[in-house]
Every structure is written in structure tokens, then in C-alpha cells.
Amino acid sequence: MAIVSPGFRGRPRPAADLPPGQYPTEDFPVLSAGPTPRVTHDRWEFTITTETGAKHHWSWREVMALPAETVTVDLHCVTRWSKFGTTWQGVSLDTLLADVDTAADYAVAHSYGGYTTNLPLEDLLDGQAWLAYRYDGDDLTPEHGGPARLLVPHLYLWKSAKWVRGLRLGLEDEPGFWETLGYHDYGDPWREQRYQGD
């Protein structure tokens, strides 16, 4: 579908840094499947719900009190752009999940505005995923998913849910918004897992 503009083509990086079928860009395209939610910090809440129904809540203030990490990662969007060297600040999902008692294998991230995406729980652990609230030194703007978004840079960017409000943990894999419309359940850019069957 030729709807998304390929945008500016940035300086070449070694081909080894670019997953198959991707091209580099230096701007930060905004893709959106709906109205941009505007959630104030005092109304914002993050909730992890386990397979037993147990809920763990964090207010904005409580998240801000958790240890923050700064990470610099490459982003790979399924619409074929990649952006190298993006710097984020946020809380590791290891921190948020540390005291959550679960036997779940899967997670569904759900967002303000209704978006969902599914991931194996193990892909959110071991320093692979963050609840990110600052980008390039500034508060994350609503257009890029603020107040906070999931950041899971080893998978295509649709897995890094914007405006994330929580995780539902489960024993079964439950496809999310794009995964129920033909996109791949896992979405590894290095294996070019764009669509179901890839």
C-alpha cells in the first residue's frame, strides 16, 4: 500500500545494521490508526493484570519514583523505515514485573484509545523492554505515544504500543489490533516477519 511516504533517506549506515527490506530515515514518521489520546499525568495509570485477575497499579508519580534507565536503540517500522540511534528514558519492564506473581507466557499491551498488541512475556524481560516516557531528552509527545509508550526495539515498532495503559498477562496468545488483520504474531524485523505466514 503506497499510502505511507518513505520520507527522507538518511546517511547510509552499514548494511549489517539494517534489517531486510528496510531503509533508513532521519526524521521520525508519525503513524496513527486513530485519534491521538491526550492523557494528563493526573489521570494516567499503568496496570498489570495477571492471568488470575490480580491487578498491580502505578500512578504517574509512582512510575517516576522507580529507577529510570536511558537506552539508545534502533527502531524498525513494518512500513519499512528504520531510525538509528534513538535515545529514550523510561522504566525497565523487569522493574515493573519484578513483584508480579504469574505463570503467564503471553502479554497483551493495551493503550488509551483502544489499541492492543500481543507479545510473548519473555520478550518483555531481561532488559529488552521499557515503559518509555522521555524521547531525545524531552517528555514524550502525544504524537509519539506520550505520556508513556512501550518500547520493545527488537521487534517491529507496532509492538511498542503508544499511549500504553497496561499489560494483560495470559496463558494463551491473544492477537492484537494489527495481528488480527494479517500482521505477524511475533514481528521480528531481522526475520522480516511482517505478515502472517512470513
Add this chain to the structure above:
Amino acid sequence: MGNGTDGDLGQVVDGNALAGPLTEVFAVDITTARARCTSCGATGPVAALRVYGRAPALVARCPGCAAVVLRFNRTPTAAWLDLQGATSLHFPLPG
């Protein structure tokens, strides 16, 4: 679903944007149909839906309540159509 704003980034077009992509799966022009929104019950022409095209696929939302009415994804080898958000599509046809 609709606690936000849109249009501020030029992200939204009207339902006429569905006409071309959906010619591959419909024998008639879908933009002439009337859709009933599953979420709020409003009925209106498909051409009046609000379509988000700067996304991995086309997402058409109700102009009243912003719920998803229709989604369409054309992959290299298949077309995926989700009409879960439409109770019905009413096509005028020659008698």
C-alpha cells in the same frame, strides 16, 4: 475509543479513500454503501467515515463516536477485511 483529537497532523481523510483499495474485493463501489456503526448505532455513508491511512493498514472510524467501523489490509499475497465494527453495510442496487 475517542478521547482524543485528530486531523491535526493531516492523518485523516474521508471514506472515499477506501474506494480504490477495496475494488479488489467488492464488485460494487463500497463508498456508495451505508454502514451502521456497531458501537453507537449511527448510520451513514461509507464515504463519510474518517479514514486513517498513515498506518500499517487502512482504519475507517465512525465520524460520530470514533469507533473502528472497517479495517483493510492489503498484504503482498492477500487482502484482510475486518467489518466487526459495522453491524451492516447497505448497498443500493438497481431494481
